[in-house]
Amino acid sequence: MAMTLAEAIIAKHTKDPVEAGSICRVSVDFAFTNDITGPPAIKEFRKMGAKKVFDPARCAILPDHFSPAKDIASAEQIKECREFAYEQDMLFWEVGRVGVEHAFLPENGLVLPGEIVLGADSHTCTHGAMGALATGVGSTDLAAAWALGETWLRVPETMKVSYEGTPSEWICGKDMILALIGRIGVEGARYMALEFHGEALEKLGLDDRFTLSNMAIEAGGKTGLINPDEKLLQYARERAARHFEPIFADKDAVYAGSLTIDVTDMEPQVAMPHLPENVKPVSEAAGTPVDQVFIGSCTNGRISDLRSAARILKGKKVHKKTRLMVIPASYEIYRQAMKEGLFDIFLDAGAAISTPSCGPCLGGHLGILAAGERCISTSNRNFVGRMGSPKSEVVLAGPMVAAASAVAGHICHPKEVMA
Amino acid sequence: METTLKGKAWVYGDNVDTDVIIPARYLVTSDERSLAAHCMEDIDETYAKGVSKGDVITAGNNFGCGSSREHAPIAIKGSGASCVIAKSFARIFYRNAINIGLPILECTETDRIAKGDLIEIDLTKGTITNRTKGETYHAKPFPEFLQSLIGLGGLVPYVRARLSE
Numbered sequence: 001m002a003m004t005l006a007e008a009i010i011a012k013h014t015k016d017p018v019e020a021g022s023i024c025r026v027s028v029d030f031a032f033t034n035d036i037t038g039p040p041a042i043k044e045f046r047k048m049g050a051k052k053v054f055d056p057a058r059c060a061i062l063p064d065h066f067s068p069a070k071d072i073a074s075a076e077q078i079k080e081c082r083e084f085a086y087e088q089d090m091l092f093w094e095v096g097r098v099g100v101e102h103a104f105l106p107e108n109g110l111v112l113p114g115e116i117v118l119g120a121d122s123h124t125c126t127h128g129a130m131g132a133l134a135t136g137v138g139s140t141d142l143a144a145a146w147a148l149g150e151t152w153l154r155v156p157e158t159m160k161v162s163y164e165g166t167p168s169e170w171i172c173g174k175d176m177i178l179a180l181i182g183r184i185g186v187e188g189a190r191y192m193a194l195e196f197h198g199e200a201l202e203k204l205g206l207d208d209r210f211t212l213s214n215m216a217i218e219a220g221g222k223t224g225l226i227n228p229d230e231k232l233l234q235y236a237r238e239r240a241a242r243h244f245e246p247i248f249a250d251k252d253a254v255y256a257g258s259l260t261i262d263v264t265d266m267e268p269q270v271a272m273p274h275l276p277e278n279v280k281p282v283s284e285a286a287g288t289p290v291d292q293v294f295i296g297s298c299t300n301g302r303i304s305d306l307r308s309a310a311r312i313l314k315g316k317k318v319h320k321k322t323r324l325m326v327i328p329a330s331y332e333i334y335r336q337a338m339k340e341g342l343f344d345i346f347l348d349a350g351a352a353i354s355t356p357s358c359g360p361c362l363g364g365h366l367g368i369l370a371a372g373e374r375c376i377s378t379s380n381r382n383f384v385g386r387m388g389s390p391k392s393e394v395v396l397a398g399p400m401v402a403a404a405s406a407v408a409g410h411i412c413h414p415k416e417v418m419a
Numbered sequence: 420m421e422t423t424l425k426g427k428a429w430v431y432g433d434n435v436d437t438d439v440i441i442p443a444r445y446l447v448t449s450d451e452r453s454l455a456a457h458c459m460e461d462i463d464e465t466y467a468k469g470v471s472k473g474d475v476i477t478a479g480n481n482f483g484c485g486s487s488r489e490h491a492p493i494a495i496k497g498s499g500a501s502c503v504i505a506k507s508f509a510r511i512f513y514r515n516a517i518n519i520g521l522p523i524l525e526c527t528e529t530d531r532i533a534k535g536d537l538i539e540i541d542l543t544k545g546t547i548t549n550r551t552k553g554e555t556y557h558a559k560p561f562p563e564f565l566q567s568l569i570g571l572g573g574l575v576p577y578v579r580a581r582l583s584e
Binding site (some may be wrong): 122217390 | 436439442443444446447448449460461462478481484485486487488489490492493502507509510511514515516518519554562564565574575577578579581582583
């Protein structure tokens with residue numbers, strides 16, 4: 001039977017019959033938590049009577065959400081994670097050597113093509129861009145995977161999304177995924193896998209592909225898969241921490257649905273409060289004032305994102321009444337941005353640069369909003385209270401729109417500040 | 420686990436996300452009671468103080484969308500609510516609720532339930548009786564594998580049994 005990428009990966013990891021809708025017991029190649037989902041996972045792991053994780057080189061805890069510890073309670077949570085990691089001899093990195101989990105793990109070759117990966121973080125779907133069936137679970141499911149080296153998965157139906165055409169210079173992966181979520185809605189892919197295709201996707205750099213896969217969950221998806229191509233395989237081979245075998249969808253696979261998005265005349269997209277599906281072309285939101293701009297997160301904190309923001313900000317100043325937070329998603333990205341002189345551009349513009357962390361994305365720290373404030377953010381969620389006060393607002397956008405809005409002090413198309 | 424549940428309804432709409440069920444600013448603990456004190460706070464300030472043991476949360480589509488935080492079903496369970504009935508659930512919340520033993524039911528007729536209606540649930544039969552309106556609704560049955568997981572008491576006893584094999 002011809003298989004979608006999700007089906008083909010599951011089939012390599014199970015003895016059960018694989019068809020959309022069936023439940024399979026699958027082996028897990030890598031399982032991780034962060035500093036928020038870690039402590040409950042540790043508690044459940046103990047309750048299960050488990051003594052050792054199934055393979056310490058394939059189990060990890062990444063302190064990235066409330067780290068560097070933002071207060072005493074967060075420090076206690078990170079300490080609990082650290083002590084468990086040392087007891088188990090599993091993977092753990094201190095601040096200064098870690099990063100936002102979904103940027104750091106691929107950089108370090110710890111998520112690889114053809115694998116099944118579980119993360120106790122909903123944005124684990126980001127790793128679908130590596131050609132891995134990666135999906136978010138809760139802490140108890142993650143603890144079970146640590147204990148058994150396996151999990152159960154419902155084989156998802158797959159929706160094929162083809163990006164066709166040639167985009168303008170103002171379009172990035174964020175615009176492409178927002179356009180999709182605007183079209184199918186926040187539950188348009190509920191329980192399903194998304195599989196991205198098309199000529200515009202093939203030309204997309206890896207950073208932009210991570211952005212696409214990252215927001216599959218915002219359409220309700222289990223994961224956002226991309227078939228590995230030579231560009232991806234070369235990246236994976238250079239960094240792989242272990243042997244891997246890429247898996248591909250069959251050419252004649254049957255999809256539960258398919259749709260095409262033409263990027264040729266696409267305008268940059270923004271998602272207005274308070275749902276990621278409230279998507280508009282930027283021109284329809286232009287002029288809306290912003291108090292804060294956040295460039296970072298597992299969605300858009302990678303080097304290409306910082307480069308495109310810097311391209312807009314070079315030689316310009318952030319608006320007097322606006323503050324710009326730039327947070328590279330990992331130390332590799334941080335160093336690269338520094339080497340390329342991007343930090344000078346950001347600092348000259350009047351931005352704040354912080355250490356890698358999820359930071360304000362989920363209202364943790366490093367840029368919380370007061371009541372009545374609005375932030376345009378390159379992150380992934382704009383729910384009520386997501387970045388601070390339940391009376392604040394978050395608008396989602398790509399790094400170019402975010403940078404341009406920082407200069408203008410209101411939402412604007414990047415071409416306007418470049419004119 | 421009790422199979423007959425009874426309480427008044429707290430009614431919400433579509434896309435209730437885990438950030439409003441329990442905002443991230445409270446995720447510096449996973450203690451059930453501490454989380455319950457802030458449950459639903461960002462969409463309903465009256466919930467945490469007004470909820471009584473056994474009460475039922477009802478909602479539209481895609482309940483529990485967003486973050487994977489298990490703190491969300493933990494907060495609901497800790498608040499005393501006995502069950503969540505929604506037209507549909509986001510997949511991570513669905514797994515999490517089953518794993519921690521918070522009863523959830525998928526039912527297409529939640530629009531018929533009004534705030535404060537007295538609801539009685541028979542989990543074994545999958546029936547939801549609205550005592551206030553004198554109506555009965557039917558929940559979608561769980562897949563066989565999940566029924567066995569629920570029967571075992573959730574994922575922890577399942578793993579415990581597997582480890583002792």
